[in-house]
Amino acid sequence: MFTTTLADGAELRPLEPWQAEEFLAHLDRARATVDPWIPWASRNTDLDSARATLQRYADLAARDAGRLYGLWLDGTLVGGVMFVSFDLGAGTCEIGCWSEPAARGRGLITRAAGHLVDWAVRVRGIHRVEWLTSPENTASSNVARRLGMTLDGVLRERFPHRGVRHDTEVWSLLAPEWLARTHR
Template identity: 70%
Template structure:
């Protein structure tokens, strides 16, 4: 197994079905941050459903259509990032994130998203990364903005979740835009 350092005490690793108990405990701690926005988190309420969530992503990874990774801080799962969709034929993918309070305010989500952007846009040659978020989710919007994504538009009352129809913002970043940002980051170092 591999781990990518995100900070002195944090790392990014694959999140797999055998980790369902740890994942469920984390999601239970993260519910205030996840339930308003993430349908699979609301459905991951016991060991079987948590394992099913992770198995769904394992199946997507096996077909190269999605992946899920956890963020561990000081040995505890505190959040994660994922390729919700990964379509190599079209060159488009979508990144999603979540965290619990113990993973907030340390730049871990941003660091993990940068790794996924590098993987998708540089290593895999994808053309476009999307970021879908509820217009009510200011923290998610802030991550998209920090990554240099552009707001493509808003789908009004697009998604029903927890009895509320959410407007969905769609943000995107193109490969040439990311390459330009990475080149600027390197020249500033």
């Protein structure tokens, strides 16, 4: 297991099925604010469903097709970042995030997502990193901007949530852009 320090008291590390109880407690705190943006948040209402979500991401990681990481602040799980999809053959991945109110306004999600971008580009050779969000989720759009992403466009009424169809912004960052920006 690894831990990446993001700031004083903040760590990024894998989020795995054995942590289902902690994950569920976190989602109970976060659900009201993340439900519109993270489709699986409202489906994780008991230990079995939380474990199933974590197992789904563990299975994706085993196939090198996705990954899930938690964000801990002073020892408490307060959010996370993920490779929603990871396709080495195509050279593309999609990154997503979520957080409960206790984690917001500290730059932790941007730092955590930056670690994922850097690993995908530098270590795995990903060429295009995507970020999909609702235009109404300005916090998520702001993370994409801070990462240096470009808004490619809006997919109109792309996903249904609670009987309403929502638009999706598509943001992207290309490997040469990231490398030029980070100079590492």
